[in-house]
Amino acid sequence: MSRSDDAGTGSDRRDDVLVGAAELRRLLDGADAPVLLDVRWALGDPHGAEHYRAGHIPGAVYVDLDTELAGPPEPGAGRHPLPGVDRLQADARRWGVTRRGGVVAYDDSGGLAAARAWWLLRWAGVPGVRLLDGGLAAWRDAGYELAIGETAPRPPGDVELRPGQLPTLTADEAAELARTGTLVDARAAERYRGEVEPIDPRAGHIPGAVSLPTAGNLDGDRFLATPALRERFAGLRGPVGVYCGSGVTAAHEIAALAVAGIDAALYPGSWSQWSSDPQRPAATGP
Numbered sequence: 001m002s003r004s005d006d007a008g009t010g011s012d013r014r015d016d017v018l019v020g021a022a023e024l025r026r027l028l029d030g031a032d033a034p035v036l037l038d039v040r041w042a043l044g045d046p047h048g049a050e051h052y053r054a055g056h057i058p059g060a061v062y063v064d065l066d067t068e069l070a071g072p073p074e075p076g077a078g079r080h081p082l083p084g085v086d087r088l089q090a091d092a093r094r095w096g097v098t099r100r101g102g103v104v105a106y107d108d109s110g111g112l113a114a115a116r117a118w119w120l121l122r123w124a125g126v127p128g129v130r131l132l133d134g135g136l137a138a139w140r141d142a143g144y145e146l147a148i149g150e151t152a153p154r155p156p157g158d159v160e161l162r163p164g165q166l167p168t169l170t171a172d173e174a175a176e177l178a179r180t181g182t183l184v185d186a187r188a189a190e191r192y193r194g195e196v197e198p199i200d201p202r203a204g205h206i207p208g209a210v211s212l213p214t215a216g217n218l219d220g221d222r223f224l225a226t227p228a229l230r231e232r233f234a235g236l237r238g239p240v241g242v243y244c245g246s247g248v249t250a251a252h253e254i255a256a257l258a259v260a261g262i263d264a265a266l267y268p269g270s271w272s273q274w275s276s277d278p279q280r281p282a283a284t285g286p
Contacts, residue, residue, distance in 0.1 A: 034102040036060035055146040078273035079246035096154030101127030119251035125162035167265035178208030194284030204282030217256035243267035
């Protein structure tokens with residue numbers, strides 16, 4: 001595992017992670033406009049492409065999280081395993097991503113889905129990837145226009161992906177980190193406690209993990225102010241790792257931690273992988 005050995009708060013990295021609607025509008029009017037990725041996705045809602053066609057930020061390309069930001073689900077690999085690098089590179093080039101970088105991902109759920117694109121492209125070495133703080137709601141609230149239907153394809157990009165630029169955890173490494181550092185469970189608290197489990201094989205959490213639900217990173221659709229995020233994560237002791245149900249919303253937690261100046265590793269298999277192995281223990285309760 002490649003990771004930072006310190007969970008210190010560091011400097012304010014908010015502008016490296018997030019971009020506001022007004023700044024994005026200025027960038028889109030410039031010569032080096034970023035590639036815009038519309039990543040609308042939610043459990044139980046397979047209609048992201050329809051939502052995109054009904055109204056999206058002009059110039060945005062729709063990205064399907066299930067098929068483009070994840071590999072096929074396999075037994076023992078979790079619901080959203082990391083995609084193959086060759087396929088991800090082909091998709092990124094089709095979206096228009098270049099070696100120069102410059103990408104902004106957004107959704108309509110506070111970044112909970114778009115953060116998967118943010119993390120995955122950064123993991124693959126793409127420079128200048130950010131999240132639109134507040135997503136589509138922030139763009140609408142600013143009074144900016146929406147486009148309807150499909151966007152004309154951008155010229156193909158020439159990006160060369162270099163995977164492994166952000167740290168990841170295997171199941172064994174996640175178990176070890178829960179004992180020696182901090183392993184964060186980003187799911188809803190009732191799933192962590194094992195009171196409900198709507199989709200994965202077993203209820204509960206990885207023994208030793210701490211509960212910090214991803215929803216707590218947000219004030220409405222926007223990320224909390226940097227001091228509030230630093231306060232939220234002040235009790236963490238490094239090194240830090242994060243998991244969720246299938247490695248999607250955990251990326252949002254990693255983005256929030258990055259704003260607070262804390263580096264964290266992602267356990268891509270997350271609870272969907274862990275709970276499918278009957279040899280791995282499941283803890284319940286607070």
